[in-house]
Amino acid sequence: MNQFGGNWTHQKIKIIEEYAKAYLQIMKSYPYYKLMYFDGFAGSGGIEIGGKMEENSIDGAAKVIVSIKDPKPFDTYYFVELEKKKAEALKISLNQIQTSGIFVVSEDCNKKLVDMSNYLRGYKGRNYKVLAFIDPCGMNVNWASIECLKGLGVDMWILVPTGLGANRLLMKDGNKIPDSWWKKLVDFFGIKKEQILESTYTEVTQQDLFGNVTKELRKNDKGIREIQRIYSERLRTVFKFVSQPYVMRNDHNSTMFHLFLASNNQVAVNIANDIVKKYNQM
Numbered sequence: 001m002n003q004f005g006g007n008w009t010h011q012k013i014k015i016i017e018e019y020a021k022a023y024l025q026i027m028k029s030y031p032y033y034k035l036m037y038f039d040g041f042a043g044s045g046g047i048e049i050g051g052k053m054e055e056n057s058i059d060g061a062a063k064v065i066v067s068i069k070d071p072k073p074f075d076t077y078y079f080v081e082l083e084k085k086k087a088e089a090l091k092i093s094l095n096q097i098q099t100s101g102i103f104v105v106s107e108d109c110n111k112k113l114v115d116m117s118n119y120l121r122g123y124k125g126r127n128y129k130v131l132a133f134i135d136p137c138g139m140n141v142n143w144a145s146i147e148c149l150k151g152l153g154v155d156m157w158i159l160v161p162t163g164l165g166a167n168r169l170l171m172k173d174g175n176k177i178p179d180s181w182w183k184k185l186v187d188f189f190g191i192k193k194e195q196i197l198e199s200t201y202t203e204v205t206q207q208d209l210f211g212n213v214t215k216e217l218r219k220n221d222k223g224i225r226e227i228q229r230i231y232s233e234r235l236r237t238v239f240k241f242v243s244q245p246y247v248m249r250n251d252h253n254s255t256m257f258h259l260f261l262a263s264n265n266q267v268a269v270n271i272a273n274d275i276v277k278k279y280n281q282m
């Protein structure tokens with residue numbers, strides 16, 4: 001069982017469920033498309049909640065989505081979970097709901113996103129429309145894997161670790177960030193170090209009593225908001241439309257993640273915006 005905290009985990013799954021139902025309702029009018037649900041960080045099927053919720057265990061997104069029968073089910077479900085034991089547990093619990101059309105693989109989501117994009121561009125995949133859910137715990141998604149989806153019929157919900165990931169690596173003094181962290185940040189945003197610095201830091205020159213000059217790269221206020229803006233702009237280079245984010249905060253009101261829908265369809269993003277607005281106000 002996966003362990004996460006808080007009401008926001010529950011709300012995140014409700015958002016995906018609500019959107020999936022609206023998506024399936026619309027796609028009911030396009031029976032010539034095959035519908036695939038792709039979950040890149042699928043978990044084990046259940047989630048143990050460490051926060052304040054009354055229930056201490058809930059169904060993960062995978063079980064919730066496979067249980068949708070009305071307005072219609074997806075034709076294919078593709079679940080990716082890196083940890084073998086979790087993938088096995090997931091397969092067993094999903095097969096209790098349904099046995100056909102379900103694929104569970106124990107691999108890296110980055111690889112399977114590339115494999116999926118190749119499949120969708122090929123002869124067998126051209127009739128597919130995909131709803132993808134990318135739900136990492138940290139900065140596990142490389143930008144290059146997202147970029148592969150350009151021009152495809154994919155609606156993608158992605159959880160972006162703005163506060164818990166990128167903001168922590170972008171230290172107060174930009175000069176102190178180690179090279180290994182810069183590599184992670186560059187892989188994550190898919191832009192150069194200089195571009196990240198330009199949007200998130202200001203160079204401050206200081207002179208001490210004896211005239212010694214030091215230059216500090218000082219992180220701008222509202223760093224997380226900048227990270228959110230950069231990631232949203234990056235998504236817009238791959239998808240035509242990007243929703244407003246659902247903001248996930250911890251008990252101390254610190255932002256941990258932003259959840260976006262990216263799509264080539266304006267209607268899809270309008271629906272996502274309505275759902276996100278409702279949950280952001282709760």
Ligand SMILES: C[S@@+](CC[C@H](N)C(=O)[O-])C[C@H]1O[C@@H](n2cnc3c(N)ncnc32)[C@H](O)[C@@H]1O
Nearest residue numbers: 041042043060061081082083108109135136137
């Ligand atoms: C936040 S949890 C997912 C929760 C799940 N969406 C749910 O609703 O139950 C992230 C999961 O991704 C798995 N994981 C971590 N890195 C991964 C990777 N590179 N590729 C695929 N799965 C990965 C972890 O083992 C963990 O189970």
